[in-house]
Amino acid sequence: MDPDFVERRRIGLENFLLRIASHPILCNWKETVNETGFQLKADSRLKALNATFRVKNPDKRFTDLKHYSDELQSVISHLLRVRARVADRLYGVYKVHGNYGRVFSEWSAIEKEMGDGLQSAGHHMDVYASSIDDILEDEEHYADQLKEYLFYAEALRAVCRKHELMQYDLEMAAQDLASKKQQCEELATGTVRTFSLKGMTTKLFGQETPEQREARIKVLEEQINEGEQQLKSKNLEGREFVKNAWADIERFKEQKNRDLKEALISYAVMQISMCKKGIQVWTNAKECFSKM
Secondary structure (H helix, E strand, O other): OOHHHHHHHHHHHHHHHHHHHHOOOHHHHHHHHHHHOHHHHHHHHHHHOOOOOOOOOOOHHHHHHHHHHHHHHHHHHHHHHHHHHHHHHHHHHHHHHHHHHHHHHHHHOOOOOOHHHHHHHHHHHHHHHHOHHHHHHHHHHHHHHHHHHHHHHHHHHHHHHHHHHHHHHHHHHHHHHHHHHHHHHHHHHOOOOOOOHHHHHHHHHOOOOHHHHHHHHHHHHHHHHHHHHHHHHHHHHHHHHHHHHHHHHHHHHHHHHHHHHHHHHHHHHHHHHHHHHHHHHHHHHHHHHHOO
């Protein structure tokens, strides 16, 4: 393999890793997820809800971002497949020009008046065909630029899943707190719903003593205080996550626009250059044929 090509690939990989390392969320994403047990909680809850995990009040911004990241990855995947097909056909075109060069050179050996022209035309074809390695390197470089954004799209989805889980935890905490408050109120007023488990127990085993009720109220009040603190903490954590994540997402959008614009322009310039080389080689061949 060409040492220059290997070096360029190594530099490209280093640049990608450096950009990931400078990313304020992605650089610590794996460690953060492992520390919080996010993956285990997500897996268990997704299974428990039959893979229909949904929050009641999703943030529309993150919902839209999730859809966008799916569409972005789909578009780039299709673009990479089309590029691969074009590159395969381009490789075939260059190989065919190599065959032209061989045939013209062989033909020149049996011709006297036409020999020099055929040999010159064959030389132009050979030079054109030999440039395929450089072209394929440029093609791979372009593909690598696009593949980066397949990974970035996946990172965006991971951020959306993280927010979705945080919102789900918040809603579950609020629901649990409301339930405990209702239980405490029922105990304090002596009104217990007849269809509840507590109401059924009361019917079967009789009323509990005032001391037992007071003890239960005290436990519930402690749980309510703890739940309120947890809910407050989860609200603060969620707002901080949204603030930091959205600022970074805006930065990503700006970087993405610059990177993809540059990649597409570079690819267009490369295609124009290849077409010009193709035109030039046949223009040179035409001049060779004219001199025969």
